[in-house]
Amino acid sequence: MQLIVTAISKAYASVQAVKQVSFQINSGEIFALLGPNGAGKSSIIRMLVGMTQPDSGSIMISYQDQHFDHVPRRFLGYLPEDRGLYPDKSIEKNLLYLAQLHGLTKSKALTEMDYWLDVFELTERRHEDLKQLSKGNQQKVQLIAAVLHQPALVILDEPFSGLDPINQEKVVVFLKQLKAKGMTVILSAHQMAMVEKLADHMLLMAQGRVVLAGTLQHIQQQSQQQQRMKIATASAVTAEQLQQLHGVLSVEPLQAQHFLLTLAGDVSVSDCLKQLLQHAELTLIEMQTPDLHQLYLAAMAKHKPEVAA
Numbered sequence: 001m002q003l004i005v006t007a008i009s010k011a012y013a014s015v016q017a018v019k020q021v022s023f024q025i026n027s028g029e030i031f032a033l034l035g036p037n038g039a040g041k042s043s044i045i046r047m048l049v050g051m052t053q054p055d056s057g058s059i060m061i062s063y064q065d066q067h068f069d070h071v072p073r074r075f076l077g078y079l080p081e082d083r084g085l086y087p088d089k090s091i092e093k094n095l096l097y098l099a100q101l102h103g104l105t106k107s108k109a110l111t112e113m114d115y116w117l118d119v120f121e122l123t124e125r126r127h128e129d130l131k132q133l134s135k136g137n138q139q140k141v142q143l144i145a146a147v148l149h150q151p152a153l154v155i156l157d158e159p160f161s162g163l164d165p166i167n168q169e170k171v172v173v174f175l176k177q178l179k180a181k182g183m184t185v186i187l188s189a190h191q192m193a194m195v196e197k198l199a200d201h202m203l204l205m206a207q208g209r210v211v212l213a214g215t216l217q218h219i220q221q222q223s224q225q226q227q228r229m230k231i232a233t234a235s236a237v238t239a240e241q242l243q244q245l246h247g248v249l250s251v252e253p254l255q256a257q258h259f260l261l262t263l264a265g266d267v268s269v270s271d272c273l274k275q276l277l278q279h280a281e282l283t284l285i286e287m288q289t290p291d292l293h294q295l296y297l298a299a300m301a302k303h304k305p306e307v308a309a
Ligand SMILES: Nc1ncnc2c1ncn2[C@@H]1O[C@H](COP(=O)(O)OP(=O)(O)OP(=O)(O)O)[C@@H](O)[C@H]1O
Pocket: 012, 013, 015, 016, 017, 035, 036, 037, 038, 039, 040, 041, 042, 043, 044
């Protein structure tokens, strides 16, 4: 399944929720929508699943030589923002009911269900009513419900929300398994450490607009205006001496004779090292790459909402 989204915009009354957003998702990819509360992630998801239409721009979904302006239900596994299962029914009854709604036979549904209940360690609890489960376990049942019918595209609005770190890791495994089975996955999330492990491509949004887009590596390259290098010296050298070197913007002393240098983005690291070696023998040189969480915070700092005077 391929999705090509071109310059979509969406407004609700006076709120311009999505502004000229474009992206492409290829078959079998995991694609993450990231951004602070209110950035427009769920609005995009609602347009992809056909709950609302864009005011302008276009969505083209291609699957098995057919084209659609939203994902048809029969190909879609969806975890909506507003969760909803039957609290007075057991896990098994909930999942069987939903799988059969999607056209699965009971035996196929049971086979799929056994597999995923095992992944999420819920097999022993399958006969308990949903209302007896913790919020996190209900969330896991909801995730299983979204994929039992093996849809071509799975859209998960905040699949990590309400889960503890161990269960968040289980969702990472779950998502990798969906990819291994050939499904295309779109998710929105606030948990950068999880997204970093998973997403082939990502879109970072703020106030309805795209701020950064691409693979993690591409985003790192786009946003790196400075370079960070950790060094350790064999002989005594001061932060003040290091600060004098060409291209060094700042020096943070760490433990004894260890320093974190921030270099200007256009400075050659090897030139900087040559200068350093004139002052001291180095016992450690480590370039530091910002992780997604740091990149996200830096990008959001640049795109703070405008506050009315
Ligand atoms: N049905 C609606 N009516 C009016 N405004 C809406 C509606 N849905 C969303 N909005 C507004 O559109 C903007 C984008 O909301 P959206 O839910 O898409 O953001 P989000 O990135 O998914 O946020 P969150 O991370 O909190 O789920 C927000 O300002 C929100 O208040």
